[in-house]
Amino acid sequence: MMLKTYALLAWRHLLANKITSTINMVGLSVAVACAITTFLILKNFSTLDDFHAKGDRLFMVEYTTEENGELRTYGDAPALLASALKTDCPQVKQTVRVEREGVQVFNKETIVDEQLTYADTNFFDAFTFPLRYGTPVLLRDPSALIISAEMAEKYFPGQLPVGQPFTLVTSTREAKQFTIQGVAEAFPTNTGFRFNFLTGYHPSHTALKNQDWSTHIQAVFVELNQPTDVAALTKQMSRYVARYNAKNRENPIRSLTLDNLRHPAPNAYEVRRRPAEANDPYASAVFVAIAFVMMAVSCANYVNIALGSVSRRLKEIGMRKVLGGTRRQLIGQFMAENLLLCAIALGFGLLITQVFLVPLFNRIMVLDIAMNFDQNKSIWVFLVGILLFTALASGGYPALYVSSFRPIVIFAGRLTFSSKRKLGRALLVGQFALAFVAVIIGVVLSNAGRQWQRLHWGYDPSPSLVLRLTDSTQYTILKNELLQNAAIEGVAAAEFHVGESLNSQQLTLGGVEKWAMRYDVSPEYVQTLGLELARGQFFSPQRPAENKQSVLINETFVRTFGLKEPIIGRAIRVDSQLVTVAGVLADVKLMGSGAMRPALFRVAEAARYQYMLVRFVPGSGPRVVAALERTWKAKFPHIPLSHFYQKDVFDSFNSTVETMAVSFGYLSGLALLIACMGLYGLATQHFVQRVKEVSVRKVLGATVAQVLLLVNREFMLLLLLASGLANAFCVAGFAALLRATEQFTSALRIEAGPFLVANALVLFTAVMSVGWQSWKIATIRLAESLKNVE
Structure with missing residues (x-):
């Protein structure tokens, strides 16, 4: 009965405060959508290739070499190592060689660059890649081709490709005729090792001829009898280092190592020419930071608006306590209101994720993400967790604070909010500083793309x-x-x-x-x-x-x-x-x-x-x-x-940079939207509290300009403070980033123009978000505002 009462009161409160509820709901929806998207991305990163049934026993052969006094690890293994390991090492159950070659496909009136994968006939025994059509024995036929579901849809939309002839032009300009005999099922979204076109590893293929100990191929996979055999096998592989170096005196290797497909080493992302994708912790940190920023901005909005609306609920709180309401009951009511709002925001967040953010990130990332509620059970746990976290983060403090008021202090009019106003100002500065940072990054990235396009080529490419x-x-x-x-x-x-x-x-x-x-x-x-x-x-x-x-x-x-x-x-x-x-x-x-x-x-x-x-x-x-x-x-x-x-x-390259700039522009726009909606809600409450003060000042001769300056002075100072903090952070951050990435960014320089544009954009948007309310209070009718309604 108590829960039903809480839910009913919460619903009535949302309906009675449509503006503030909408502001909080929109902000939380966007933040939750960013958090869900980040979860999907990190889930892919952390579970790369874990769907292979034998993944804990599948290892990639890697080697280390010394370059300029530093050890480097590479993933393209010597071709002959596969047969040697299978013959000499009892720990090895089977080996799989994989090589890749750039090919071209004639598609209607264009030539498309693709990649052809050669694999041993036991490929499907080692890896869990179910086939929609065909059987694994097809790899025994050098002319048979197995294609991925993506390629089937790309080149044979709405058709059955099995039995179709298919021509691939290899890197040696040889037009090879294949027959499509199989189609793989769609790969899971966390597939880091995949293929588009797959055929058997046969010496008849030009790319696989004349292989010796100096020949490197894309990958040598080893399936062990037991995962614990890896230490013994790594030790035994040292015997092949001398054999390899005898054929490669100019580029000798230091050691041969193994890395598990399902549980890669922490530094796997640093391995060069690694055949499978690996989680880069820096990329993960970026996505976590984006989600944190959006969540922090929206929660700060909620706390700010909740604290700002306290004065309108003082009598309600006082009467409830006088009538016997306990603090626990008040906390329960306020948390119920917040939980209901967060639940609605979660629903809208799921919609934003599916319709907007998932397609956006799938356009710019190598790995796809998808909200598969039936295949990704952990997403349910995450959704419940994000709902509870959002409810507590945004509503916990206001509920505890508001429920602590004493009735005698409320009705005596001795309640002050000076300390809470300081907290509100700090939150406003923080969320706008984050919005400034997001917009600055978006504008700077866009400007970088234009700088790269304007660079002098050193020759005239036009003719x-x-x-x-x-x-x-x-x-x-x-x-x-x-x-x-x-x-x-x-x-x-x-x-x-x-x-x-x-x-x-x-x-x-x-x-x-x-x-x-x-x-x-x-x-x-x-x-x-x-x-x-x-x-x-x-x-x-x-x-x-x-x-x-x-x-x-x-x-x-x-x-x-x-x-x-x-x-x-x-x-x-x-x-x-x-x-x-x-x-x-x-x-x-x-x-x-x-x-x-x-x-x-x-x-x-x-x-x-x-x-x-x-x-x-x-x-x-x-x-x-x-x-x-x-x-x-x-x-x-x-x-x-x-x-x-x-x-x-x-x-x-230019279109990729532009896509990244536009994508980050969307995110910065969302951050700015949340911050400005919070400013709008806070300013509305602030102006309502100052109606009579403004009216008295107008009676005493204050002009519209003076009133506008009076009611907005605090907000403008806070925005300028946020701007200063954000610009200082961005200048230092970009300087460090350019030093670390100079070999890739070359002559890129961070100019003052993008900073000015970004700051002007944020300040203009902020002014527009409070402009109408400011004008209304500056031109208020004195007869209405000075009327005593109490």
Whole structure:
């Protein structure tokens, strides 16, 4: 009966205070939605790949190597290690080799980059990947292809793909014909190791031929008889270190290790080329911080408004206590009101999560999230927990505070709230400081994207067109045709093209070990793209023998490796071959952020060309594209043409940054909305309490401007204080972040403009949220406000 009474009183209170209830409900709904989304993300991170039945016995082989005095761990294991472990080690039940290769798929009129996975025939025995169609024995057939449910929907929407022929163009430009024989069930959202296209690990595939102890593959998985065998097996694997190093004298390894798929090591996220995703604690901390900020802002709103509305409930509290109401009963009533509001907010929070936040994060993250109430039982526990936490965090203190009032003090009019006003001011400063921080980050990120787009490339990319080749022989056929066009100034080819692809290579020079970006190109490529020579000479088509023994490096390469003069003619060992530096190129934009990287250019074999570069007369781009399309259709009628202007090569990077900025803009907008709604509610209560004071001042001659300044002065001072705190925090935080990420952010600088824009936006929004109430009290009718209604 008591609970029913509490619920009825709580409902009546919500209906009687629609404005404050709505403000609190909206704020809590957004905060709860952020908390639910964070829970779903962290649940995925913390349970990556735990659905595999044999996950506790499945281990990935990793190796450590020393680079510049530091130990690094890598996840791409030696290929021959799999058979050696299976033969020599009794702890090993089975091994599974996995290799991946970048492939291209013709989809209607476009070419799509995908990834083909090769796996041993026991793949489905080790991993729990149920098949919707087909059986695991399909991996015995080299021409059989198993695709994921995502790929089935992408390439065969609404169709049954089984039995369909499917062509994949491999990295060696070989068009391989497969037949789709199986389709996997949809992967769980916490899948860190997955496949799109899967076929058997057979030596007949070009990518798997001629493997020895110098060959690395994507992964070697080992299933142990017992998880406790890992220590003994790790010790036994040391015998293979010498065998490996005998074939890899230039890049020896220090040790071979094992890491469990279901329970990875704490530093698994630091393993390079790890075949499965690993939880990054820094990413988790960011999401937790976002959820905490939103929850803190909304709870501060609730406490502020609750404390602000105390004066309107004093008589109610006094009468209840005079009539025998206990403090426990008052606490129960206030907590019931808060629990009802939080329950409604939880419902709206679930709706916001499903409709807005889940699709938003699925667009920008590698791992998908989903609210599966039947498959994710822990979400029920979390929802109950977040409901109780929100109710206590937002309503606990106001309930304890309000219920402590003594009737005699209430009716005598001696009750003061000065200390609580200080708490309210502190909460307002805190929540607006968080809102300032969120908006500043969103604006700064957006400005960073614009800075990166405005960076000078170091050459003019405008008069360049790039074609993706499906066969290296297409280059010679097209080149002869295109050079007859007067609008085309030059044609070149590349295996790896600047801005589109690269081959990262580890080099050691003068005791310095660094990674460099490598581009294998035709002799004319550098000049055709328009790169400038700082010293030395370019490659020349007239010197083929010399080209094979030469490399071009960029200025960053010189600085990174500390090369001293003379640089031209210096010997460098690349791919176990000594080559000489023919020239030094001026630095150009190689990455979307403009980050400088050491780079070297080598002449590629014609059989490995994957790109064709066409330089045309400025302004003739559309005519060149039209001519190219006609030529392509005539020469290769059954193959779609894929091309782009070089000036658009970083569009994917720019769109990713823009998506992140927009996404963070949404979050900062939500934080600002909650803060401003709280300010609106608090200001409304504040203005009501000052109606008679303002009226008296107007009688004594106060102007509208003076009244506006009077009633808003405190709020403006608090907002300026919040702005100062937020700006100081952001300046220090961005400075530290840029120092830590300089190798990725390059010349990015935090300018004053974004800070000014962000501050102006928050202050303007805050002013608008109280503007109407301020105007109403400044222009109030004195006859109404000074009337004695008591």
